Amino acid sequence: MPSFPTIDDIPADSCVLVRLDLNSPIEAGEPQDNRRFERHAVTVGELADAGHRVVCLAHQGRPGRDDFTSLSGHAKILADHVDRDVAFVPDTHGEAATEAIDALAPGEVLLVENTRMCDDELPEASPETKADTEYVRTLAAHVDAYVNDAYSAAHRKHASLVGFPLALPAYAGRVMEAEYEANTAIGRKSFDGPVTMVIGGTKATDVIGVMDALEGTVDRFLLGGVAGELFLRAAGHPVGYDLDGMDLFDDQWETTHETVERVLDERGDSIHLASDLAYEGADGDRAEVRVEAIDEKTDAYLDVGSETVADYEPRITDADAVFVKGALGVFEDERFADGTVGVLEAIAEADCFSVVGGGDTSRAIGMYGLDEDDFSHVSIAGGAYIRALTGEPLPAVELLQTDD
Template sequence: MPAFNTLDDLSADSRVLARLDLNSPIEDGTPQDNRRFERHAETVRELAEAGHRVVLLAHQGRPGRDDFTSLGGHAEILADRVGRDVGFVADTYGDEALEAIDALDAGEILLLENTRMCDDELPEASPEEKAETEFVRTLAPLFDAYVNDAYSAAHRKHASLVGFPLVLPAYAGRVMETEYEANTAIATREFDGPVTMVVGGTKATDVIGVMDALDDRVDRFLLGGVAGELFLRAAGHPVGRDVGEMDLFDEQWERNRELIESVLDERGDAIRLASDLAYEGPDGERAEVPVDDIGEKETGYLDVGATTVADYEPAIRESDAVFVKGALGVFEDERFADGTVGILDAIAETNCFSVVGGGDTSRAIEMYGLSEADFSHVSIAGGAYIRALTGEPLPAVETLEAAAERRRD
């Protein structure tokens, strides 16, 4: 069990400052609804229905990037999800924000402006330094409690994540609570049968680190995506390298070659590699080729093949737990979704503990008509999920735990 306090421990009729992660794709200047709004709405609704005065902090993008924008549109989407009005003020801790906070009645909800528009927010620094910023010192006295529901940003040392828990009683929201419990299960739970991890995606550096860290907790790894090709390259196949204008493989190979070769050498019996790969044929249709028939890589491979999926399915069906990090192919293109969807289907049909991690992979569940209810947990976290799997500390979780410890003392 986590060592932090949750909403179950929150005193009634509180003025609550809650940190969410509503970071979303921006299209034509408009935020797109996604799973994060739905999940965080549960926490916000519970706080409002309990009669708390609820003020929300969130971020969107980073300064200088195209998706760095105001949160006005986010407030509208969140209101639809919560089923209550969500006020918005284009200010974070200036006079306009302070007046809007002061005017709140019990059960009302207010979203403040993008925290990353504050100079105090972004630079990584210790919680003690962040607690001394003007941002934290101005807002904190207006509240009785701080709630962190932003598990997907918990690996950051930003003011809104680690500063407030040092100066306010601090609690985990429902997203923080459920994400933490599911994503640390691989390290904290005992499973009766085999534990399998599906490894894919484009960020091979991340998942190779996970494989190395979990070698004593995972019985077998099923590989696809960029990481899968790099392991095939280490096994002597002429893949896992850039062709044309591609820029995915060579740099990651140079950075991780020694670790890949070491993991393959030490855990080769536990690592399953693709036996065939899919690519775009001359007619634009999906085509597949056995890995053993590839003499030279001349095109990009966009998915694992049907034989690989058939090879991987029995390993999943006999597992007691399955953890997914990364897609096996470019599932956004329906032609190359077979690997990712085939594996997710097998997991959904198996009576096992299952966690699908990372925002990109979890989107395949919605895109291809799968049900979230068929998985134990579908994570909305990316970097924090990686850190949880590898046992690295999450600063925002640590500050919640420290706040709980102070209260017990």
């Protein structure tokens, strides 16, 4: 099986370039603390404690978007989690950046400016092309090793992800190790009992592709969210389409309905759909309706109902493994969190291997007081998690792997 050289293998007293994923919500111009800082702080802290000089790379947003900002605020949050100073230089690879790197003492940490403020970073290209950019060549000349800890961005062919492994000895950080191990488990591990997958969220195209790819691997799928409504539509119920002001269902139905109908026809026994749905009642409170009683869609359905949660729970508790991709409802609104939280609580209490994937879904764990330790792994990856589940390659991961 492919494996990684890890940060344990880095020669002593090295200057190490570490790619993190600190991409965060931006509110009033400031980055918000989240699970990514906490996770990556483990890698950064271990490297600094070992006496390495640590140079951190990360991105925030994309050019032209509101969340495309400097990383100065990220340095402060990272410092709190690492429990040591994290210096910041507002330069990606110019003289200010290289001088700051050369001035580092053992155990010191530096964060350089947003990688996406460098013209060489974003256009997707081959690793060989990225390794030959001025950005990679310049920084590589001032460090001894490269560590990729940004599993959640590993599906991208950007310079900071695929260029440096060809220019420097390359290693996996702790987040990279943990995410790879958990997110590829569905294809690598053998489970004695049933494998259950909870499917939800708003990006039905992604999760329907996962369902199609995991034929023969997953014994039962429990559906909610947009994907759940689209499957209900394919089953003949008058849901799964847009009302006025919506833009969630119709376009996705157009691109996925043939796959949805085929998967439902071929593997209907393994697919479990909501028996009831929740919506906002006339008084503003949560209301529920049985799917069989819906003659016409007049309300936006924002969660699966209580009967559905009760139906899904035993299919979780008797499973040997449970994988989650996407929330079953709009859990950010407490009125419509019952489906997502009910399923997560059932997983937390079950004696099974469990992976909760996707940043939005994993956020519900903290919001509703669940203990992250009750799950085998809580992933901070989105697109990379989808690719891992479907067996698609992750370019930045492949460049770190060796064959034992």
